[in-house]
Amino acid sequence: MEYKKVPVSDLRIGMYVANLDRPWLDSPFLFQGFTIQDEQELHQLRETCEHVFVDAEKSGDVDLSDLENRGAHPTPKGEEVVDFNEEVTRARNVRERGETLSKRLMEDIRLGESVRTEEAREFISDLIVTVSDNPNASIWLTHLRRQHEYVAAHSMDACVLAVAFARHLGYERQALEDIGLGALLHDIGLMRTPQELLAKTGPLTDEEFEIVARHPWEGYNVLRLTQGFSKRTLDIVRYHHERIDGSGYPEGLSGEEIPQEVLLVSLVDAYDALTSPRPYVDNPLPPYEALTQLRKRAATDFGGDLVEQFMRCIGIYPVGSLVELTSGALAAVVSHTQETRLSPVIMMLRDADGEPYTGQPLVNLASLVEGVDTNRWRILGVRNPADHGIDISEIAAMHGGG
Incomplete structure (x- = not known):
């Protein structure tokens, strides 16, 4: 998969940010991989990073032809940008x-x-x-x-x-x-x-x-x-x-x-x-x-x-656990650290109405902003996948299982 390495000064609304120049857990961004929606997100990216990696295929109609393709992700120099x-x-x-x-x-x-x-x-x-x-x-x-x-x-x-x-x-x-x-x-x-x-x-x-x-x-x-x-x-x-x-x-x-x-x-x-x-x-x-x-x-x-x-x-929420959020959505835990055991990275599976999430996006709960995101994104509790007709092994096979 080829990503374009883009200085944050060149970012535009509609670009899909696939990775940062730093670990996602060290960033304020909730979603791991997202389309830039407005000027506020542009400002936040410029305050946080020096450059990001843009996925041309997911950037819709945004013209990236004027941006130099710096090669495949991840980049050298030990930058931790692997998704x-x-x-x-x-x-x-x-x-x-x-x-x-x-x-x-x-x-x-x-x-x-x-x-x-x-x-x-x-x-x-x-x-x-x-x-x-x-x-x-x-x-x-x-x-x-x-x-x-x-x-x-x-x-x-x-x-x-x-x-x-x-x-x-x-x-x-x-x-x-x-x-x-x-x-x-x-x-x-x-x-x-x-x-x-x-x-x-x-x-x-x-x-x-x-x-x-x-x-x-x-x-x-x-x-x-x-x-x-x-x-x-x-x-x-x-x-x-x-x-x-x-x-x-x-x-x-x-x-x-x-x-x-x-x-x-x-x-x-x-x-x-x-x-x-x-x-x-x-x-x-x-x-x-x-x-x-x-x-x-x-x-x-x-x-x-x-x-x-x-x-x-x-972890308190082991990798592979199914959790319910305060919004009623269901997600699978995919990553955490000792510091983020209560706020892991999760993969969104179903919304509050039981509808599947398109693309099953990743969300970094460690990036919650107190008083802004709290009501929707907190973990309400762990759930049994069998009670919801969810097979974690099938999801694991879809995401890296070959």
Whole structure:
């Protein structure tokens, strides 16, 4: 997509501003991408920016032929002007590599072949960069749901969430790689579990559960014979179903016997499982309901402090949540920072009358002007997408899912 880099002195009413010369969250503009409507918006742009990026295709009948095309967006010199769709596209490319790799790793294990250690490490290294640059775009894509490929997609989602959470907790680079690898491979032992048990829709018998519960050991036994995996990674694969009250498996560890990085992956594993469709789960939980369940289980499963930190990491309104505004409109949360957890960037889905928004525009709630925009744009509460016939996974697929 080609944008024109335009000095603010050359802006005219009717131009579509696709991006700024600074992050949207650092600007006073409510919509992320908008058509200049009046002199007041022109003045605000000139007060805020030195230049912006104009989308010629969306600028209607405005003649831009007299403006020099400075090349494709984003521009050099490190200017942070990448928009949400471009960040999601970048994250999607990394994710697709990850899912393909996850499938190959699992197929290798199923066939008794060696693990692609170096390829896995290279991927995790690239993923860390992507998640570090924009964790919201990567987490948005965890809402792409492929029920028939649950194990591979779940492993990828757990990997993204684990890296984002570990960064939030302050882990350094080597630890991030070990944790990311452990999360990507945590269910590798399922490839040695009878597939009919994994696809069973009813409850497992005691004997069947004992077979499935062996998968942490199976995965550990495969990886420990392969060079290149740290003790931290091996512990994650081996112990990710242990719980701090001793009720987990395969060894019934408890309390401080379980390393924090293991509990970290266990927590994101449980969160993604609760929010994902599985062969035996028709209605996955919305993010806020999953967090409520995890909070109830914190004392017995993961520890209250760790769950609280996870909630701070993914926000009061987690990416992928459906929210209702005071106007009655419905929107999906697509981005936030620690400073804007109460005022995230949202994607408008339906207006107060239930009509779809054309183009599903992005709105930066951190740009609300007190007393001017408050009445229409505040978040009233979180809503269950199923109650409104909304499928967040379909929306995620439309915006960066390929």
